[in-house]
Amino acid sequence: MLCLKSITLVSVSALSETQSNEGRSGRPTLCRQCGAIVGAGEPQCGVCGAPTSSLPTPSQADRETLKFARAVLNRPYKFTIIILVANVFVFLLMWQSSGMSSQVLWQGFPEPVLEAYGAKVNALIANGEWWRFVTPMFIHVNLPHLLVNMYSLWMVGPYVEKLYGSAKFVVFWVATGIAGVVASYLTVRPGLAVGLLGRFIFKAQDVPSAGASGALFGLVGVLFVFGIKFRRELPEGFKRAFGTGMLPIILINLFIGYVGRGFIDNAAHLGGLMSGAGLALAVQYRRPGERKGVAVTWRVLQGAALGLVAVSFFSAARHIQLPSVSELQRPPGTVENPAFLNYANAMNEAQEAFVQAIHDNDASNIDVAIQKLESTPSLDPKADELRNQLKEFLARAKSEMARPVDRTTQNRKSRLVEDYGAWSKTYGEWLKEKVKTNVQSIING
Numbered sequence: 001m002l003c004l005k006s007i008t009l010v011s012v013s014a015l016s017e018t019q020s021n022e023g024r025s026g027r028p029t030l031c032r033q034c035g036a037i038v039g040a041g042e043p044q045c046g047v048c049g050a051p052t053s054s055l056p057t058p059s060q061a062d063r064e065t066l067k068f069a070r071a072v073l074n075r076p077y078k079f080t081i082i083i084l085v086a087n088v089f090v091f092l093l094m095w096q097s098s099g100m101s102s103q104v105l106w107q108g109f110p111e112p113v114l115e116a117y118g119a120k121v122n123a124l125i126a127n128g129e130w131w132r133f134v135t136p137m138f139i140h141v142n143l144p145h146l147l148v149n150m151y152s153l154w155m156v157g158p159y160v161e162k163l164y165g166s167a168k169f170v171v172f173w174v175a176t177g178i179a180g181v182v183a184s185y186l187t188v189r190p191g192l193a194v195g196l197l198g199r200f201i202f203k204a205q206d207v208p209s210a211g212a213s214g215a216l217f218g219l220v221g222v223l224f225v226f227g228i229k230f231r232r233e234l235p236e237g238f239k240r241a242f243g244t245g246m247l248p249i250i251l252i253n254l255f256i257g258y259v260g261r262g263f264i265d266n267a268a269h270l271g272g273l274m275s276g277a278g279l280a281l282a283v284q285y286r287r288p289g290e291r292k293g294v295a296v297t298w299r300v301l302q303g304a305a306l307g308l309v310a311v312s313f314f315s316a317a318r319h320i321q322l323p324s325v326s327e328l329q330r331p332p333g334t335v336e337n338p339a340f341l342n343y344a345n346a347m348n349e350a351q352e353a354f355v356q357a358i359h360d361n362d363a364s365n366i367d368v369a370i371q372k373l374e375s376t377p378s379l380d381p382k383a384d385e386l387r388n389q390l391k392e393f394l395a396r397a398k399s400e401m402a403r404p405v406d407r408t409t410q411n412r413k414s415r416l417v418e419d420y421g422a423w424s425k426t427y428g429e430w431l432k433e434k435v436k437t438n439v440q441s442i443i444n445g
Contacts, residue, residue: 133312
């Protein structure tokens with residue numbers, strides 16, 4: 001997640017003072033003017049400044065809201081800290097594997113390092129590397145990515161953990177994080193990554209994806225639904241922080257995702273957000289003071305979630321293939337040979353021409369793209385096959401542009417987009433393997 005505003009609870013400062021003053025002179029109460037909690041013995045409300053001399057004795061409803069307030073202060077949030085430390089630890093390992101270069105801290109880790117530590121790559125998941133549904137929530141691309149996400153976790157995580165308890169918090173984190181990765185996996189659909197909405201949700205290329213933002217959006221979803229479910233019992237300050245008070249945070253982040261839709265994984269954010277909201281709807285909330293202890297079921301689920309994370313990273317470690325120092329230090333542009341670069345550039349321009357024709361109804365670049373494909377030297381039989389298939393897609397797109405727009409034409413265009421999407425996946429896998437082969441040949445040579 002590239003941005004998640006901090007949650008400011010209006011009543012938090014008053015809550016801290018409430019605990020220290022409650023035993024000295026009576027009970028805390030609620031300000032009838034702004035709804036904030038006023039510590040016992042305070043002459044005026046610390047939020048709006050209203051005098052407390054005329055405030056009535058707390059009612060039963062007021063006492064219920066104070067129970068929520070005490071829960072936010074009294075319950076521990078140790079697993080928020082543990083998850084934060086785990087993310088930092090994995091980041092340091094990735095930095096070490098990247099040669100401890102200060103440059104990669106800001107520009108981002110190389111793709112081979114991201115893949116080695118378990119970033120989400122659809123082609124690798126399809127090849128049986130299932131742990132990539134779990135490990136990405138502990139992996140970050142660069143230092144700003146880590147700092148923003150960990151600051152967001154520090155601001156949001158303690159409230160979820162204190163309200164629901166550590167067992168449910170861990171389950172929420174892992175479940176919503178996986179949901180975000182699954183959503184990202186399902187939305188690598190080149191054929192659908194057209195138009196403003198299509199490019200916001202779907203991705204045209206299978207590139208490494210990582211970050212805790214899916215799980216963080218999940219926690220936001222939990223607090224959003226929690227605030228709505230218990231809006232009658234929450235103190236006024238809590239209402240401004242939870243429930244509908246979360247809407248500005250959600251909308252701001254979705255807007256940022258829309259602006260940065262070329263590199264932000266919005267599908268992971270939406271997957272985490274919706275799964276977190278769904279869990280908050282389904283999971284029963286234990287109000288403070290109702291009963292002691294945690295249900296055995298949630299302890300078992302907590303252990304299973306932590307076990308899944310441990311097994312996933314163990315599986316990643318067993319299959320890890322870290323790039324060599326010489327590969328990481330090689331200047332850009334020396335990996336591929338000139339013939340391969342010419343081929344890749346021609347294929348990229350042809351794909352752009354195809355998308356432009358389908359999305360913008362502009363076929364002006366199709367003929368030029370076909371000419372460049374035909375003039376590109378042959379690499380191998382598979383490369384020729386992929387190139388010829390792309391030429392066919394371009395020709396079909398141009399042909400459909402010349403037809404009148406009707407239902408039959410729309411159906412043919414939909415089939416064309418589906419065929420192109422399947423081809424794009426095959427081409428992406430071939431391209432990744434070809435790059436690895438060229439790198440290895442340079443190293444061995």
